[in-house]
Amino acid sequence: MKVKICGITDLGTALQAVAFGADAIGFVFAKSKREIEPSAAGYIAKALPTNIEKIGVFVNESREKIEEIASQANLTMVQLHGDESPEFCDSLTLPVIKALSIGSEQDLEKIQLYSNHTILVDSPAGKYRGGNGTSFNWDLLSSARFSNQKIILAGGLHQENVARAIEIVKPYMVDVSSGVEYNGKKDLKKMKVFIETAKQSITQ
Template identity: 70%
Template sequence: MKVKICGITDLNTAQHAVSYGADAIGFVFAESKRRIEPNSAGEISVQLPPNIEKIGVFVNETRERIEEIVLKAKLTMVQLHGDESPAFCNSLSVPVIKALSIESEKDLEEINRYSCEMILLDSPKGKYRGGNGTSFDWELLIGSDLPNKKIILAGGLNLGNVERAIQICHPFMVDVSSGVETDGRKDVKKMKVFLEKVKNTSKMEEIEK
């Protein structure tokens, strides 16, 4: 089970996340309290191992601006949380994660429109497109005939619910931000415990198969 720690704003936090087993880190370039400047993200990216995905989060940004930030921030993937069309996603130079807000079973049908590298299933839109610390009804995924795409589960994951979320949804990756924060800042102890829980839960699932 892979883990992405999103909303990274400093090198120390990024290095702790990687040392604890994170497979990807996320930089937010959309409106958010966790927003980071592209050059600052780039300074962090170059000091992380090459096998770690560096993912930029955008909302309804222009293609030109995304491509500019990809270069400055040394991104390996982009995550799109806005109203981006399948054609827009396919036009970018790096692999794309398309985020979809899930309120009902019907929203899952949107997955079929996209041929992106991965699909991120997130909670309904709040103040921001993502990063609102709320979850959707995971049981909507039980018995659903999801296409053969890599599913990332996001929205309201934390130390208390991530094991259950994995057991219900069986995602390819889980994505956490506010769930590993204390007073609005990343908490390295919470990150460590979160990553341990995810890795242990996925190991147990493999054993039980």
């Protein structure tokens, strides 16, 4: 099971996440308490192993701005949390993760529209588009078929529920931010336990 730690804002935490077994690091370039400057993200990204995905999170940003920040921050993928169309996703030069809010079975139909891209399924938007620490009904995804699309599960995951979530959804990757924080900061112990628990989970 692959694990993404999102909302990274400093090098030390990023290196610890990788040491614990994280496969991807997420940087937020949208309005958020975890927002980071592209130059700072680039500094962190350069210090990480080449096999680690460096993913930038954007919300309804212009194509030009995304490409500019992706270059500055040494990103390997972009994650789009806004109202971006399939055509917009197709126009970007880096691989795209399209985030979709899942609140009902009808929402699952949107996944097919983005068949060329990895899909991140998240809880409905709260104050921010993602990173709100709330989960959704995972059973909605338990019998869904995604035509071999890679599915990343996010939304309200933490060390106590991630194994169950993986069992139900069987995602390609799990994504966590607030679930490994204490008082709004990444907690190294929580991060370590989360990654270990996810890696040990049975997906079949």
